[in-house]
Amino acid sequence: MSVLVVGGAGYIGAHVVRLLQDAQIDVVVIDDLSSSSAERVGAAPLVELDISAPEAPDAIAEVIRQHSVDAVIHFAAKKQVGESVERPLYYYRQNIGGLLNVLDAMERENVKKMIFSSSAAVYGEPDETVVLEDARTAPINPYGETKLIGEWILADCERAWGLKWVALRYFNVSGAGWPELGDSAIMNLIPMVLDRLSRGEAPRVFGDDYDTPDGTCIRDYVHVKDLAAAHVVAIGALDGELSHHQFNVGTGTGSSVSEVINAIGEVSGLDTTPIIEQRRAGDPPKLIANADRIAAEMDFEAHLGLREIVDSAWEAWQAGPNRIEK
Numbered sequence: 001m002s003v004l005v006v007g008g009a010g011y012i013g014a015h016v017v018r019l020l021q022d023a024q025i026d027v028v029v030i031d032d033l034s035s036s037s038a039e040r041v042g043a044a045p046l047v048e049l050d051i052s053a054p055e056a057p058d059a060i061a062e063v064i065r066q067h068s069v070d071a072v073i074h075f076a077a078k079k080q081v082g083e084s085v086e087r088p089l090y091y092y093r094q095n096i097g098g099l100l101n102v103l104d105a106m107e108r109e110n111v112k113k114m115i116f117s118s119s120a121a122v123y124g125e126p127d128e129t130v131v132l133e134d135a136r137t138a139p140i141n142p143y144g145e146t147k148l149i150g151e152w153i154l155a156d157c158e159r160a161w162g163l164k165w166v167a168l169r170y171f172n173v174s175g176a177g178w179p180e181l182g183d184s185a186i187m188n189l190i191p192m193v194l195d196r197l198s199r200g201e202a203p204r205v206f207g208d209d210y211d212t213p214d215g216t217c218i219r220d221y222v223h224v225k226d227l228a229a230a231h232v233v234a235i236g237a238l239d240g241e242l243s244h245h246q247f248n249v250g251t252g253t254g255s256s257v258s259e260v261i262n263a264i265g266e267v268s269g270l271d272t273t274p275i276i277e278q279r280r281a282g283d284p285p286k287l288i289a290n291a292d293r294i295a296a297e298m299d300f301e302a303h304l305g306l307r308e309i310v311d312s313a314w315e316a317w318q319a320g321p322n323r324i325e326k
């Protein structure tokens, strides 16, 4: 089998590339390297390409032919929620335009398997704390909308030309499977806390007056190595009969912001006493995956917990440019 990983140099994509290589599966990467670097893909062939460019379908088709690709894992997308609100057209062009170009090349080259990076952002602010895949989809920003529309496009391609697909809806992905593959962006809680600590500043908690046991928001933190493994399992599952297309990927349990910050303090030995700031707009108090569907249909379960996530995120941070000297 030969797998094309689009966006394979990114944080999650590079973990999947590493696992595919470890499993002796042939892999080729397309990435525009806009938020990543070539070293992350190791020895895998890398084609540098902006998939939203007009000439991209031809270039992608060429990669598919050259590498006899049988399946595509599609990560390449912009993912900053705030930026998506400010620049919706850019998000639609990159995330939807890019997906259309990849699918166009796949249809032409008769490649009929895709794993798509979706997100818990498709649920918006769900009524339930523990979210099932059948929950109402009501994204509250263009980023989440591009993920939901992506799922609809895949369903249409299935009807039109027999595409087999799975959308994995990620919850709060964090940690590092290998120290050199840590999350280099400072966009989510753990990197944001480590970044503050690097600069000698106290971590920030955005609101401690939520209706949760310690007053801070609860999320389902899933280790990026577990998430990467889910993609490899899903590729195999496309060969069988699946009853659904959308699968949450989370642990089914939640951790609060305070618990995460305390865990960082324990692992690092640093004082992580936070400062409490205002609530951030659009933060639901609790968001946890119901992870039963992927367990039942693909026999997949995330088994790494908050401790492993924080341990590995710390190790990766200390291997990077902003290492904290104690």
Ligand code: WQD
Pocket (backbone or CB within 6 Å): 079, 081, 119, 120, 121, 171, 172, 173, 187, 188, 189, 190, 192, 193, 203, 204, 205, 206, 207, 217, 218, 219, 257, 280, 283
């Ligand atoms: C987690 C919790 C913050 C930083 C976002 C996107 C989602 C998905 C994942 C992509 C919240 C709190 C954070 C800090 C804090 N994106 N926080 N202090 O908002 O659950 O999800 O990333 O694919 O679509 O919305 O993740 O890591 O930003 O925040 O108190 O310095 O940590 O308020 O409660 P979020 P997050």
